[in-house]
Structures are given as C-alpha cells and as structure tokens.
Amino acid sequence: MEDATGSRQQQGEAAEQPVRSRWTPKPEQILILETIFNSGMVNPPKDETVRIRKLLEKFGSVADANVFYWFQNRRSRSRRRQRQVQASLTAADHPSGIHYDHTFSPNSLSYTMPNPGSSSSFGHNSGGFSGYPGLMQEFEQNPVFCEAEVQSQMMTVFVNGVATEVGRGPVDVKAMFGGDLVVYHSSGLAVEMNEYGILMQGLQHGESYFLVIILCWLMFLVVDSVGCA
C-alpha cells in the first residue's frame, strides 16, 4: 500500500498543548479537510496530499501521514455509515416484526465473519477457554429471545447470568437436566428441591440463579478440605 507513513511520529506545537500522543486537528483544519472531501476529492493522490498538508499547516502542525490517515478514515467511516443506512432501510422492507430505529452510527460497525458455516462441535478444543461458537444461536433459539411477546405465564430469570424465560410454578430440574444439579439463588442460598428434583416454590421474576452441577462443587470441597496434605 502507499506508504504515507514516513514520518509517523510528529509532535510539534509544543508551545501550546501539553504532550499529545496524536494529532488533534484544529477546527479550521477539519473545516478544510471536510470541504475538500465533500467537494469530491475523497482520495487525494500523494502530491495533492502534500499540498493539503501545507495548507493545513497554516493552522497547526501536521504531517502528510495525518492527512493520509484522515482521508482514509473519512472514506472508511463514510462508507460504513452508508452501508448501515442501507441495511436499516432493507430491514424496513421486511415488515416481519418490530424494529426500532437504531440509527446506525458511524464508526467501525462492520466486520467480516470468520464464521464457518458449521460451528462444528461443541466440544472445546484443546485451547480451552476461548469462544463459544454456538452461544449466540442458543441465545437466539431461546424463546425469551425469539418472541417479543410476553406470555402471562412466563417470566424472566437469570440463570448463570443468562436471561432465561421460564414458566411460573414448579420447575422440574431433574427432568430438564438429568439430575445432579442444584439451583442457588444469588443470595447464596440453595433453592429447595424435593426428592424428585423439583423446585416446589418456583423461581422469582427478575432474580438471578445459578445452576450448579453437584459433582462440581463436591470436588471443590474435597480438594479444599482434604487439602491433599
């Protein structure tokens, strides 16, 4: 790509502003740049960039690289904004649901999806802790996230930090997960469960709960109490 970076570190103007790590265009400079950009010169060639820089220097220290970056970012963000507008308009064509006016905002809002169509296995790879391919799908498939409508018999609780829609009344934890689970309220108290693995008292709307695999904390206790001394 074009260099344009030659003098990357450029910090003149020590006379007025304390050390600034990056160029801060003066209002006059921005005015000039915007004017040029809006006049149609959105990607000035190198020599033109130099000319512009010299012009800008009348209002403050600036390097060619700064001008180059400015136009580059200006183009990028302008285009991005355009795309967002387009997207929101397209979405408007689909009267398939409620949609708010999310007025797009400038900046970096588009990325390329590294997404492999197939998120493959859920089993983690050796790496351990990085990323959950199916996470968002799960969120999405969740009824609470799929339907805007709120059923009178349903309510929202947070399970392990995740907003979840559950029905009111007893919850059959064992049937849901096969057993060996304990449900804790965020206060640290376990939610009482009967011998059949059913939470008789149900949960409370808006509250936060934690689903814990018994073996998990059992092991933790073993480790801790024994201390392996």
Added chain:
Amino acid sequence: MEDATGSRQQQGEAAEQPVRSRWTPKPEQILILETIFNSGMVNPPKDETVRIRKLLEKFGSVADANVFYWFQNRRSRSRRRQRQVQASLTAADHPSGIHYDHTFSPNSLSYTMPNPGSSSSFGHNSGGFSGYPGLMQEFEQNPVFCEAEVQSQMMTVFVNGVATEVGRGPVDVKAMFGGDLVVYHSSGLAVEMNEYGILMQGLQHGESYFLVIILCWLMFLVVDSVGCA
C-alpha cells in the same frame, strides 16, 4: 457531529428520563454483555453483534453501535487493566519507581500454567453433551489436588453456597478444574478471567461466588430452547 447515538428514542421504559445523550445500559443488559464477554466471546463479529443487540432490546432500547462500542471499550479497558497489573508486578524490581500496594499477588507461584495438552484434555467428548464424561477424570488427574500449596494468607469465601478457604491472590481456575469454567460473583457478574483462565483480582473475603461449568448453562439454553418455534 451527527446523531450516532443510536438509542435516541426512549421507548416506554419504566421511568422516562429527560433525554439522555448517550446510551445507559440497563443492569440486565450489562449482565448479558458481561456474560457473553466472560464466556470468551470478546470480539463478536458483526452478525453476532446484531443478535446480541436484539437480545438486549428485551430490556431496553439499544443500537448495534452501542453493542459494538461496548465490546470495544470492554476489550480495551480489560487489556489496559491487565497491563497495569503486569506493570505493577514487574515494578517490584525497580527501587526507584512508584510501587503500589500489592495487597494480593505475591503468591504468584501457586499456579503453574500447565502445558497445553498435558493436563487438560478437553474437547474429546465431542458427542452430545449428555453428562460430562471427562469431567471426573479431569478432577482426579489434576495435580492441583495433590499439591495444594500452602498459601500464606487464607480467607473464606462461599463457593456455590459452601464456605471455603482459599488463598489470597490470583486463582488459577483453569489449572484447578481443567478449564471451561466461569466464576460468578453473587451479584450475577462474572469474575474477570484472563486468557489463561486466571482470576487476576482474586476473590474477596466473605463474598459468595458460583462456579459454573460453561457447558452446563449452554445445555440449559439448549433445553430451554425447545419449543421455540
């Protein structure tokens, strides 16, 4: 500057506020965002961002840009904090620098990063996640259980509702349990964990935490999503 504040329409929320100039995420939204972030998705691609936005909308008006900015800031500030900690740790060598009060950390020897592949063998139970076959093995084989080093200063926290003694300082969750775990404070917020699965900030005496197997709540979602047509 143009709007760019996506959420300029304050739809009928509970309490109407006098026009905010910027988005103020609801506690539920923060909880969701933190959960996603701590689950490893620290830089969701665009389409994921859109999904997340739709999810968040259940709890208040929000735009894609807000979500994007949130993750960008979260990443940035998390990284910065990490660097700060690192810097303050290495600053111990410099007799001439400012030194912070490392209330917790000198015990940095209590965790040794296991070789990727040696102690952790996750990702092999590729099948459905009915039960966690490899879990117990992980627990049993984990060396941490056999060499519980004595930490000079211990404190009591509640882990999954059980009073537990733990050493002060960073906690190597991954080495302890083989990974795929997230630690939540009882407030519902996940405890920040670095890329190596270590809780840098340690835990706080007397507080209540929840150890959650990631697949666990993933499964919860799967189960719960049944019926989402």
Added chain:
DNA sequence: GAGATATGAATGAACG
C-alpha cells in the same frame, strides 16, 4: 453541586 470516577462515544493510527 463541584470534583472524582466509570464508561459511552469518537477518532487518530495503524494492521493485514
């Protein structure tokens, strides 16, 4: 309600 802090938003500066 001024100052300190947390954090949403914006943007210069790169990177790939």
Added chain:
DNA sequence: CGTTCATTCATATCTC
C-alpha cells in the same frame, strides 16, 4: 479497504 487498537472526549453516576 475493512478491521482493530489506543487514546481522547463527553457525560452519567457517585461521593462528600
């Protein structure tokens, strides 16, 4: 060019 990082600006929130 699209994306990402680092820094800065602006404002919401909190405290005394």
